[in-house]
Amino acid sequence: MNPEELVIVQVYEFEDEAHLARSVLDADGIDSKVLGSETAGFGGLTNAASFQLVVQKDLFERARDLLENAESDDVKESVPAWKCKCGEEVDEGFAICWACGCDWSGPPEA
Ligand SMILES: [Zn+2]
Known part of the structure; x- marks a missing residue:
């Protein structure tokens, strides 16, 4: 080179x-x-x-x-642990809720 x-x-x-x-x-x-x-x-x-x-x-x-x-x-x-709008707690690293199939759409609302 x-x-x-x-x-x-x-x-x-x-x-x-x-x-x-x-x-x-x-x-x-x-x-x-x-x-x-x-x-x-x-x-x-x-x-x-x-x-x-x-x-x-x-x-x-x-x-x-x-x-x-x-x-x-x-x-x-690097998706953090998040709470889906259906109420399910989703573990870190999973961008899709296993209960309802929703996508993680950013940091949870405060
Ligand atoms: Zn859900």
Whole structure:
């Protein structure tokens, strides 16, 4: 990979997250690289607490789309415990009420 053609797709606070994202891209055949604090200075960024996921410039759009899709999957999994309008308590992680089949439609009303 030519370092001059690398662009940052996403910046992560934790190295694990960055590597997870990298594996998402890898699964789709996109070659990417995680730059950590030890490479501070890359592209003028010197934030020591971040890890940058970089890809070749021409793969940027695809990489970004893939990561956006991966992130929306995460959102689905992070449904909190909620109470359905039918009165059923639904456990965390389930977006559909098993009693009446209603979808979780956001945080419960106070
Ligand atoms: Zn229900």
